[in-house]
Amino acid sequence: MFAYILALASVFSVGLAVQDQTCRPLFQLGVVETEGGSVQGTNVRLGLRRSMDVFKGIPFAAKPGTFEKPKPHPGWTNTLKATKFAKRCLQKSMLQTSSFGVEDCLHLNIWVPHGLYVSSNLPVMVWFYGGGFLAGGSMGPNFFDNYLYGGQEIADRGDVIVVSVGYRVGTLGFLSSGDSQLPGNYGLWDQHAAIAWVHRNIRSFGGDPDNVTLFGESAGGSSVSYQTLSPYNKGLFKRAISQSGVAMCPWAISRNPRNVAEEVAVKVGCPTDDKMVACLKSVNAKKLVMAAPLFVSGSPDKPALNAMVLSPVVDGDFLPEDPVRLFHNAADIDYLAGVNSMDGHLFTSQDIPAIADKGNITVDDVTALLRFYTKDKGQAGLEAALAEYTAHWGPSPSQDQVKITAVEVGTDHYFLAPVQTAIYLHAAAAKSGHTYSYLLSEPSLLIGPGRPYHTWVGADHADDLQYVFGKPFTTPKAYGDAQRDLSGYFISFWTNFAWTGDPNVGKSKVPLTWPKFTCSEQKYLEINSKMDRTSVGQKMRSRFVHFWTNTLPNLPSVKY
Template sequence: MEKVKVFVVVVLSLGTASAASLGVVQTEGGSVQGQNIPQGLFRSVEVFRGIPFAAKPGNLEKPKPHPGWDGILRATKFASRCLQISMLQTSTFGSEDCLYLNIWVPHGRHVSSNLPVMIWFYGGGFMVGGSMGPNFLNNYLYSGQEIADKGTVIVVSVGYRVGTLGFLSTGDSSLPGNYGLWDQHAAIAWVHRNIRSFGGDPDNVTLFGESAGGASVSFQMLSPQNKGLFKRAISQSGVAFCPWALNRNPRKVVEEVAGKVGCPTDDRMVACLKSTDAATLSMASPRVTQGSPDHPGVTSLLLMPVVDGDFLPDQPGNLFRNAADIDYLAGVNNMDGHLFTSQDIPSFSNKDKDVLVEDVRRLLAAYTKEKGEVGLDIAFAEYSSNWGSEPVQETIRRTAVDIGTDYLFLVPVLSAIYLHAANARSGRTYSYLLSEPSLLAGPGRPYHDWVGADHADDLQFVFGKPFATPKAYGDRHRDLSGYMIAYWTNFARTGNPNKGNLVVPVVWPECTSGGHQFLEINAKMNESSAGQDMRSRFVRLWASTLPSLPSFHATDAL
């Protein structure tokens, strides 16, 4: 027995000892050295934390190149996340000096070279968020370690400005906005210039992100600024078309912020805002309010990208030619709207309280308000068509979730997918629906047992949490996480989620303009997981029927 123990110790130490390492890496700013984390026999992941990709940015200005450093930068600690308001909106935290990135490089017996690269953008409604270290209770949700190790890809996560500092805009050239998008672009360009030194292939870069991060990926694809800098893109539950992703009236917001910080709203406003303390500016962002059926919470998100004539030279729908050669994989969770609808309808969160039909109708009225009573009647008739005369609570609640999911996520995401497929030259298109039941659903848990994949439920599976923290998950969750990592990293490697280093459970059909194919992803996949024309009735309602109606304004009724 002792001999076996000694043998195991020797083998393990050999594995650790012979795990390859990049050592000191030369970048354009100077030398960096990371930390090697053994993953098993002859495998390790080398992590570089907190490498600057741009200088500390000026207030409401585009990022500038980093001046560089002397000596070796020990890249072993995460940088601060970008300055932002706290969840309670009573204080700020983070730093103005926040344009840093983290890199995870997997190695086998030899130092890696020419690996595919995946760059991650976090979500948070363009108001909050970060990928610099633990998010909650020491759980670092966005660690690239599992993806890098299992998929043999390099993972990069990036800091970008949010809130007023990232997205305040006058709607013209005096304060064009989109500073957070410029930060992301600067990081993409840095990776393109430097990643070869870390063993990455600068000609095989994939962007991926979720929610506002997914919308960010969409904007980066559409911008002419990124030509040739990346090859593929993945949007999870967010695209440029989402109603919360593009501000069409930024002037109103900037004047409100100026009023709060004591700046005039005339031609002196921009100079005054730029000279205002960054924390004061952050605190002056419009409040994100608790939603109600008449004023859904998501409508209080007012700081977001704008069409600036520069980064976004035109409306997103007119820019898809810029993405014609980019491979695109995008999708939604089947109950992405649950998180939002359950906040907007007060009785929703209480399992023992009835949700009133009137509340569902009021929520739908808020989302269709530009089309007045006519739009509401058409939309409500569509959503209640299978109700019968006495709808049960589950039917009413499910419909409320469907309305939020369709309007906020599903229809905009599918619109972007279909436009990409229609405009593609060499770029391929793939569409998915994640339908894994929520871990919070069931008896003794906060959600009803019919609740599927809620907003952000995809993150834990993409980032391999069921492997990193196995006690919190079951075997089915490890299966699902393995499937998603396989599809995502195969896609990053080859542009086809079915082909690469990892075996997948079901062939994912390419989405074409003729068939609108998609894959339903969950732990129990089989041949029937592939489908087409996802929720086509409701896509038609939101993307065609409602927009074709004349717009209604309150003044029309006078």
């Protein structure tokens, strides 16, 4: 013990000597030089032998023009004190009655962990937030004083650099006229600009520009998917993680953007002819934001998630073709993707409120939901869907059976089948890239006596976020040991993947081996707090995936 103390004292004496020579402690970066100028963050002590540099609000591009691609930032003269979060990108409030945020929002945040020496050549993980391409942000608290996307736990436990990024959403990020006049995808271009900035500058922060991993959830997961498919990102990152969202999700791509553009034009007093785009560009940004179509509560015959119409488009540029034909661009990217077991619960509960308030629902509610999802195939589509989803009901299905089926329909249609499609296409096109698939099945924390959810509710949409970002460690009183275990598993798998492209191999121990996904075996890992050797599955919900990806599309379409 005495020898250890002497050795530690020796290390600190060396640290003091370095501090005298360089005016900074041994375990912090101090002032960092970037292409825009000098930046200085905040150093946080995590313990005797660990610390972290946190940089907030570094601009990676200039204030964007309305419906323009991002441009390089002009830079700054004095050292930028990167100690406060920037403001979110301009967007509608949750109640959709006002707006908040700013146009000058293309900033990023960086967490850099250190041991006894300043870190160098660390893997980098770049985070894209969700919010349906309509809202969201990684700048400061997400609700009340709770900052969900803090990178400290991931960075510290996995020994990686974490970067979170701001990008335009809603009208300013994704409005498109469907042609070259207003091509859209401005939010995706913002993300690309941030990725390119990280590639050019992260070495100054101790990161390895040749080992960058993108990760994101929901619309952020779909954004990650789009970034892997675009030809503009070649060589800028090495790995990618999509949580509950890919480019194939029906809500993640707009097939008829012109209709939405004309609706916005009418609301702001612009014509819908060849003068529409010029007029839209002259309109006040806040007015444009408020003109976005309302996201309304749904019903079985008109689901709420279908109202998310401001999404990426096939623009012939960032996305040269339909996403299903662009997987050759991801052939050398390691890809990890998956869903939550009841991703559809949050949304189906809006369409059928009795699911949320524990009232009774009818078979007709499920039928109406399936009729909407299969409407392009008419009666034949509906009958095929009913045959698949009610086969296990028997003559008198229970309320729980009917409700679970409704949630499964939403989960499969909006999330699970599209994500499995993307995973399969990636594996089929892969050259050096590896593919991994997962299903989070941890029961929701909102079930139990006095809590709002039914006891059968599994992992709802966004339930994964708290575990990925280590909330059970930062707010321990709100969680138990099982949730801390699960959070540790997530961080270990995710950061190992960032280190090596293999979630099993890296700096962190994992509870079991996660097999690769191949087109022949289609293995996946079921993630929860009680994982064991039975947690490896095969061909996730293959019967229902086959229905949405093969049976239904091959039925003849109905003309209206």
